[in-house]
Amino acid sequence: MSLEEIFDQYLGSRIYKAREKLLPDYVPEDLPHRDEQIKRLALTLAPALSGSRPSNVFIYGLTGTGKTAVTKYVLRRLAEKGGGRIEYVYINCRQNNTSYRVLAELGKFLGVKIPFTGLALGEVMKRITQALDRKHRILIVVLDEVDNLVKRNGDDVLYYLTRVNEQLTNTRVSVIGITNDLKFTEFLDARVKSSLGEEELVFPPYNAIQLEDILRRRAKEAFHEGVVSDAVIKKVAAIAARQNGDCRLALDILLKAADIAERERASEVTEAHVDKARNEIEKNLTVDVIKTMPLHVKLVLASIYLLTKEGGAKTITTGLIYDKYKELVTKVGIEPVTSRRITDILNELDMAGIINARVISLGRYGRTKVVALGVPLKNVEEGLLSDIVISAVIGG
DNA sequence: AATCCACAGGAAGTGCTGGGCG
DNA sequence: CGCCCAGCACTTCCTGTGGATT
Numbered sequence: 001m002s003l004e005e006i007f008d009q010y011l012g013s014r015i016y017k018a019r020e021k022l023l024p025d026y027v028p029e030d031l032p033h034r035d036e037q038i039k040r041l042a043l044t045l046a047p048a049l050s051g052s053r054p055s056n057v058f059i060y061g062l063t064g065t066g067k068t069a070v071t072k073y074v075l076r077r078l079a080e081k082g083g084g085r086i087e088y089v090y091i092n093c094r095q096n097n098t099s100y101r102v103l104a105e106l107g108k109f110l111g112v113k114i115p116f117t118g119l120a121l122g123e124v125m126k127r128i129t130q131a132l133d134r135k136h137r138i139l140i141v142v143l144d145e146v147d148n149l150v151k152r153n154g155d156d157v158l159y160y161l162t163r164v165n166e167q168l169t170n171t172r173v174s175v176i177g178i179t180n181d182l183k184f185t186e187f188l189d190a191r192v193k194s195s196l197g198e199e200e201l202v203f204p205p206y207n208a209i210q211l212e213d214i215l216r217r218r219a220k221e222a223f224h225e226g227v228v229s230d231a232v233i234k235k236v237a238a239i240a241a242r243q244n245g246d247c248r249l250a251l252d253i254l255l256k257a258a259d260i261a262e263r264e265r266a267s268e269v270t271e272a273h274v275d276k277a278r279n280e281i282e283k284n285l286t287v288d289v290i291k292t293m294p295l296h297v298k299l300v301l302a303s304i305y306l307l308t309k310e311g312g313a314k315t316i317t318t319g320l321i322y323d324k325y326k327e328l329v330t331k332v333g334i335e336p337v338t339s340r341r342i343t344d345i346l347n348e349l350d351m352a353g354i355i356n357a358r359v360i361s362l363g364r365y366g367r368t369k370v371v372a373l374g375v376p377l378k379n380v381e382e383g384l385l386s387d388i389v390i391s392a393v394i395g396g
Numbered sequence: 397a398a399t400c401c402a403c404a405g406g407a408a409g410t411g412c413t414g415g416g417c418g
Numbered sequence: 419c420g421c422c423c424a425g426c427a428c429t430t431c432c433t434g435t436g437g438a439t440t
Contacts, residue, residue: 118416363438366402
């Protein structure tokens with residue numbers, strides 16, 4: 001296929017009318033089945049319009065339940081109404097996963113020059129405080145996926161943001177914390193918990209019927225007529241409904257399926273395309289995660305991979321993994337890390353969803369972790385083989 | 397009922413990187 | 419220049435523990 005042909009195919013797409021409407025950062029004109037949440041968030045934030053500081057808000061909900069979309073949607077409208085007196089910053093704490101980086105993002109928004117390393121945290125806070133007070137306004141700081149930040153770095157940034165108002169005369173700061181960890185507040189200092197939890201908002205998962213409705217609306221905007229059948233919509237919705245009603249996933253699958261259909265020059269998206277899309281998404285997710293892991297983590301994963309492949313019915317435990325790992329390390333010709341570190345690495349892999357690990361007691365025979373791969377062996381293999389060092393030791 | 401294995405996992409610290417500041 | 423800062427990957431040293439076996 002020549003470049004010309006590839007581009008022409010997209011120009012005259014038989015599938016898409018507007019592909020961008022399926023992309024994750026697209027916020028639609030209306031958000032169905034989230035009326036209650038929109039209303040409550042709007043009510044909470046509305047005092048900003050009369051110049052008083054709105055309550056801090058805590059938003060809970062699993063991934064893909066519309067937390068981010070609703071928040072952006074409401075804030076955008078609020079800022080428009082506010083005519084420059086109300087502003088908001090959106091900071092994702094997964095991408096900016098340290099206290100320093102979050103503050104640096106905030107600084108960037110305020111136009112303060114903050115180097116990406118080197119300064120003491122207290123110094124950064126001081127500069128931000130000064131910059132905040134330069135203007136007369138209400139600033140709403142949105143911290144998305146804030147649990148990522150707090151679990152790794154503690155709640156010093158939250159503590160700072162909820163108390164900075166005491167030092168300000170012109171600006172008022174409100175915080176909206178978004179999290180998909182429902183037990184998240186356990187990690188918080190009591191003072192932060194009470195001031196941040198002034199208002200709480202829960203986003204329930206979408207059910208299959210709601211997902212279908214959302215998909216239908218979105219499909220109407222994104223696709224030509226007759227390209228996506230109702231059966232396909234139903235299938236995608238059912239898959240996503242099983243995954244905690246994750247709407248982001250639903251849209252992602254639909255997009256991928258349509259891309260595949262386009263690539264195959266099909267005239268419609270079929271259920272087979274959906275299956276392929278689901279596999280591809282799953283695979284890409286794990287392969288990408290594995291590719292970016294540090295060497296020793298990869299080696300530990302490679303050990304688990306080998307044990308799974310050759311080990312038969314035996315259960316895989318920490319001790320077994322450590323032995324295999326040391327074997328691999330010798331082949332590569334580097335020094336092994338301690339078993340203490342292996343414990344942490346196994347937890348990291350568990351958190352990433354690559355493996356399933358749980359502690360069990362074998363009575364007399366000790367207490368250990370039983371580990372199994374949480375994703376298809378094939379996907380792990382593909383991820384590992386992309387590393388030259390690893391592929392050398394597991395290849396033959 | 398007591399024992400004791402094979403680890404789990406907390407606390408504190410090290411050495412390195414990549415940057416401040418005065 | 420010397421000293422300070424945060425973050426990461428890792429070590430050292432350590433205490434804790436579920437439950438099959440004695």
